[in-house]
Amino acid sequence: MINSEIIAGLSVFILGLLFFIAGMFNSVWATIFIVDYLIMAIGAATIGVGVWTMSYEKKHNLHQSEHHH
Numbered sequence: 001m002i003n004s005e006i007i008a009g010l011s012v013f014i015l016g017l018l019f020f021i022a023g024m025f026n027s028v029w030a031t032i033f034i035v036d037y038l039i040m041a042i043g044a045a046t047i048g049v050g051v052w053t054m055s056y057e058k059k060h061n062l063h064q065s066e067h068h069h
Contacts, residue, residue, distance in 0.1 A: 005050030013043025 016039030023029040023036060 001054060003050050003054050005053055006047055007050075009043045009046030009048075009050055011043070012046060013040050016040035016043055 016036050019029065019039060020033070020036040023031075023033050
């Protein structure tokens with residue numbers, strides 16, 4: 001099961017990776033390598049939050065506490 005945080009984190013990580021690859025071929029993009037690492041780190045952290053949220057929701061199923069009338 002994949003949640004929205006994992007998808008968003010993956011897309012941000014891939015964006016940072018593409019910027020990093022562009023920096024290998026272009027000297028202008030190479031000047032912002034530190035920003036590329038930061039973007040990839042934000043993406044990885046967002047993926048981590050998504051994995052944590054997914055495991056938390058499996059352990060604490062909120063739908064079990066619903067009242068059925």
